[in-house]
Amino acid sequence: MAGKKSIEKWEFGDFQTPFLLAKKVVEVLKRNHNISPDHIIEPTCGKGAFVLAAAEGFQGSQVHGYEINPKYVDDANKEILSKNLGGLSKVKEADFFDTAWENEISSMQGQLLIIGNPPWVTSSELGMLNSKNLPEKTNFQGRKGIEAITGSGNFDISEWMLLQHVSWLSNREGAIAFLCKTSVARKVMRQVRQSKEHKFFGHIYPIDAKAYFDASVEACLFVLTTETGHADCDVYDSLESTTPSHVIGERDGIIVSDVEIYKKWRHLKGQDSAYVWRSGLKHDCSNVMELEEVDGGYINGFGEKVDVEDTYIYPLLKSSDIGNGRVKSYRKVVIVTQKNVGEDTSEIMKFAPKTWDYLIQHEEYLDRRKSTIYKGKPRFSIFGVGQYSFTDWKIAISGLYKNIQFNIIPPMNGKPVIFDDTVNLIPMGSKKEADFIYMLLVSHPAKEFISSLVFLDEKRPVTTKILRELSLKEVAKELGLIEEYNEFVMSSKADNQLDN
Numbered sequence: 427m428a429g430k431k432s433i434e435k436w437e438f439g440d441f442q443t444p445f446l447l448a449k450k451v452v453e454v455l456k457r458n459h460n461i462s463p464d465h466i467i468e469p470t471c472g473k474g475a476f477v478l479a480a481a482e483g484f485q486g487s488q489v490h491g492y493e494i495n496p497k498y499v500d501d502a503n504k505e506i507l508s509k510n511l512g513g514l515s516k517v518k519e520a521d522f523f524d525t526a527w528e529n530e531i532s533s534m535q536g537q538l539l540i541i542g543n544p545p546w547v548t549s550s551e552l553g554m555l556n557s558k559n560l561p562e563k564t565n566f567q568g569r570k571g572i573e574a575i576t577g578s579g580n581f582d583i584s585e586w587m588l589l590q591h592v593s594w595l596s597n598r599e600g601a602i603a604f605l606c607k608t609s610v611a612r613k614v615m616r617q618v619r620q621s622k623e624h625k626f627f628g629h630i631y632p633i634d635a636k637a638y639f640d641a642s643v644e645a646c647l648f649v650l651t652t653e654t655g656h657a658d659c660d661v662y663d664s665l666e667s668t669t670p671s672h673v674i675g676e677r678d679g680i681i682v683s684d685v686e687i688y689k690k691w692r693h694l695k696g697q698d699s700a701y702v703w704r705s706g707l708k709h710d711c712s713n714v715m716e717l718e719e720v721d722g723g724y725i726n727g728f729g730e731k732v733d734v735e736d737t738y739i740y741p742l743l744k745s746s747d748i749g750n751g752r753v754k755s756y757r758k759v760v761i762v763t764q765k766n767v768g769e770d771t772s773e774i775m776k777f778a779p780k781t782w783d784y785l786i787q788h789e790e791y792l793d794r795r796k797s798t799i800y801k802g803k804p805r806f807s808i809f810g811v812g813q814y815s816f817t818d819w820k821i822a823i824s825g826l827y828k829n830i831q832f833n834i835i836p837p838m839n840g841k842p843v844i845f846d847d848t849v850n851l852i853p854m855g856s857k858k859e860a861d862f863i864y865m866l867l868v869s870h871p872a873k874e875f876i877s878s879l880v881f882l883d884e885k886r887p888v889t890t891k892i893l894r895e896l897s898l899k900e901v902a903k904e905l906g907l908i909e910e911y912n913e914f915v916m917s918s919k920a921d922n923q924l925d926n
């Protein structure tokens with residue numbers, strides 16, 4: 427179990443910034459953004475790395491540090507005095523959530539810089555720790571106010587704090603410079619864009635969070651400068667870069683990861699009703715539903731031998747298989763209880779009695795599935811299933827992997843392959859069609875278009891929502907292959923009519 431000290435460290439997001447990193451940040455602000463503030467605020471300054479770096483780097487500015495931990499307040503003030511910076515710099519003991527920031531700030535005239543490294547902890551983690559170190563304490567369980575601000579019940583405390591800083595600068599000039607998770611920077615940018623006056627321009631500089639904080643998360647220096655414009659966000663390669671490598675922005679109602687590349691291929695955007703991306707199968711019960719083939723029989727996730735008919739069994743490829751290109755054979759099979767969402771499952775009893783018995787024997791796990799989607803549905807229901815699940819040929823891409831890698835998936839062992847729900851797929855009528863559509867997807871225009879929408883550092887970078895932004899018809903036109911495209915669409919329409 428974690429000790430008291432490490433729990434407190436977690437609760438207060440207590441990871442002090444190395445002085446050298448704080449110094450580098452100040453250099454970036456001066457070199458790339460010409461910042462010369464009159465007043466500098468470090469709202470959660472800890473032992474004062476940013477207070478000291480800012481006092482040394484922006485000589486003549488007044489530096490105001492605030493910190494909840496009295497020991498750190500002492501440490502920081504001692505360091506300030508020992509460096510002879512006491513004339514213009516001071517750290518006060520203060521709880522961010524109780525401080526009357528409007529009063530503090532109104533007495534500071536001129537350009538304001540808000541700098542620092544807030545706690546990297548989420549509200550749900552604090553909930554687990556039963557912590558009170560949260561905004562709007564009395565209202566927290568109600569969460570309404572916070573949800574309205576952050577758009578979610580669970581939020582990063584740093585996101586909430588950054589949005590406060592944004593509001594402090596709503597009617598004055600200045601800048602914000604914070605170390606935070608890159609996902610937080612993007613969420614704050616989204617909020618900024620939603621405000622009517624796009625007053626801020628964002629700048630993201632990736633930092634190595636593992637090296638500096640031993641944290642396995644994508645993190646950055648996030649700078650917001652007050653400039654009117656698009657509310658775009660420049661992305662740099664590192665703290666050493668002087669020019670951005672690309673720009674993130676909102677175009678045509680979507681957040682694009684590279685506005686220049688998107689601009690080049692935006693004519694490929696469009697809904698393509700002939701080829702629609704789908705998600706794979708959702709059952710929320712892998713120990714029961716996923717089986718491994720061993721010595722001609724099956725073993726489930728509990729290590730039990732399973733004797734079931736082949737009727738409802740299909741080869742399974744998971745995101746890890748697709749993402750790693752392991753698509754020539756399968757390691758597991760899955761029980762697919764329905765052909766369509768909501769279909770009556772009682773017929774399993776008739777067509778495959780051993781399978782039905784197996785499901786009944788494990789009903790406690792299946793009936794206990796938490797998601798509300800299973801409520802009021804036939805027993806042993808699954809989701810992410812439809813006619814599209816049962817075509818022999820498919821094109822698939824993992825949603826979780828940090829590469830954009832499409833795969834053609836043939837039938838295996840005489841049956842169509844089923845994917846887990848983190849895989850995106852399009853059903854194909856034949857191998858020939860799969861080869862053709864694959865060629866469109868891996869073409870330079872399609873790849874660039876998709877890459878301009880994908881944020882590879884997201885938990886699930888490739889989603890059906892993103893993939894559906896690309897019209898394969900437009901790609902075919904771009905490549906001079908529209909006739910072939912139309913032929914495939916016509917023949918799959920004809921097949922569907924024959925089937926019906």
Ligand SMILES: C[S@@+](CC[C@H](N)C(=O)[O-])C[C@H]1O[C@@H](n2cnc3c(N)ncnc32)[C@H](O)[C@@H]1O
Nearest residue numbers: 438439441442443470471472494521522543545
């Ligand atoms: C990630 S550390 C960074 C410290 C400092 N900003 C730096 O860059 O080294 C976050 C700091 O926030 C302080 N903190 C946490 N909750 C706070 C609160 N409610 N009010 C003020 N400071 C707080 C912690 O004590 C800790 O020193």
